[in-house]
Amino acid sequence: MADSNKLMHDVYSEHHGWVFGWLRKKLGCAHNAADVAQDTFLRILSSRDALLQASQSRGYIATTARNLLIDRARRQRLEKAYLEDLALLALEHPGAPSAERIWETLDALEQICRLLDGLGSKPREAFLLHYLEGHPQAQVAEHLGVSVRMVQKYLVQVLLHCQSLRDPS
C-alpha cells in the first residue's frame, strides 16, 4: 500500500506539469486544462494497472488525456447539435423540455455514442432503429436489406458489445 502511495506521488509529480502544459496549449484555457489534467490523473490513479503503465510510459498518460479530450469534444458536439435541434423544435412547438430532462437525454446520448463506437454500421443501425426508434424487427430487416434472423443476430451482437464495455473483465 505504501508502495502504491509512493508510486502515485511519483507519477503525479513527474508528469502533471507537462500534461497540464500540453492540455493548456490544446485547449487554450488554463481552467479547462486544469480540469482535464485532474481527470486524467484521477483515471490513472484509480487503478493499479493504469498506474504501473503510466509510471513507465508517457505515451500511456498522453493517450489517457487525449481520450478524455475526445470524450469532452464529443459531449460538446452532442450538446450543440441537440440544443440546435431543440431550438428548431421550439419554433414549431412552444414549451421546451426542462433543463433536467435536457441533461438526462444528453447523458444518455453520450453514453450510447460511446457504447456504439467501433461497431459496424449495419449492426448499429439495426440497434438504433429497433430499440431507439421502436421499429418492428421485420421493418428494420427490410430497411437494411437483410433477413429478420440477421437483424436478430445484429441486435445480439450489439447487446454483447455493450455488455463487454460495461464490465471489461
Added chain:
Amino acid sequence: MSEGNDLSQQAAEWLVLLSADDAAEREHSEREYAQWKQLSPAHAEAAQGMERLLASLRGIRQAPEGGRRLHRLIDGEMQFSERGRRNKRLGAALGIGLMLLVPGWLAWQHYPNTLLFADLDTGPGQWQETRLEDGSRLTLAGGSAVNLHFSASGREVQLLRGAIRVDVAADAQRPFLVVTGDGSIRALGTRFVVTRQPDATDLSMLESTTLARPSEGPGEAVVSAGQQLRIRRDGLEGVQPIDVQATDQAWQQHRLLARGVSLPEVLEQLGRQYAGVLSFDREALAQIQVFASLPLDNPQRALQLLEASLPIEVSRLTPWITRINLREK
C-alpha cells in the same frame, strides 16, 4: 469468464426475442426467459446490465422529440468519430511521441474540420493573447481556433473559426500569412483583425498594409490602415473605411463595434461567445441594422442592450436556448 460470456450470449438472445414482431412468440419468450433467469444468481446478473440499457433507451424514446431525432444526432456524431478514427490511424503511424513534439497540424492538416486538434483554441467568452516564436502577438477572441504553420521560409496562421488580432513582428525574410477558407492575407510587419463570418472573412487594418486574395476567385487588393475589406471565396468586395482607434479599443475591451451591421451578423458573433444556442430566423431579422458597441464577453447583457434599442423580443427558453423574435406590433 467464458461461462459468464456464455450466459451473456444467452441473455442477449432472449432479450432480442422479447421484442420479436410476433405477439405469441413474445409471450412464449417472456415465460421462458423468466425461468432462465431463475436458474442461478449468475443468470440473473448476466441479464441485468442489458435490461437496464434497453430500459433507458425506451425512456429517452418517450421524450417528446422522439427517437428519430436522437437517432439522427447519434448518426451525425458517429460519422464525426469515424472521420476521427481515420485521423487517429494516421496519428498512430506517426507515433504518439511525435504527436507530442510536433504541432498538431502535421497530423491533422488533411482534416481541417477537426477543431479539437487546433493548435490554439478558445471557448465562448475566453480571450487569449499568445506571443508567437517570431515575436508576433496573436490574440484570439472567444470561440476561436487557429493552426500555426511556422517554418524557415514562412509564417502561416490558419484561422479555422472566430476572430483574431495579429500584431506582426517585422521579418522581411519570412512573409506572414493569415489563411481562411475564403482567402489569404499577406503581411510583413503590421497590425490587423481578421474575423470569420458564415460565408466570408473580414479584414480590418489597424496599421500599415497587407495584400488580400480570395482563395478561388481572381484579383487581389492592397488594404491599408483604416480600411476594411470583405473577402469571399470567389472574390473581394469593396473597401470600407473604419475608425482605427475605435476598432482597436473595441477589440481590447472585448466589444463588438457595429456600425450599420445587419442583426443576424451581430447575433452570429454573439453566438460564438454564448455557451448555449441563440436561435433566430435569419430572414425575418435581416432588415434590422445595428449601430452599437456591445460587450462580447457578456452576451446576456449584449442581448439586453439590443432588445432595449431594437424592435425585437429576447426570450430565454431554457438556460441554454435563447430565442430572438421580431416584436409583434
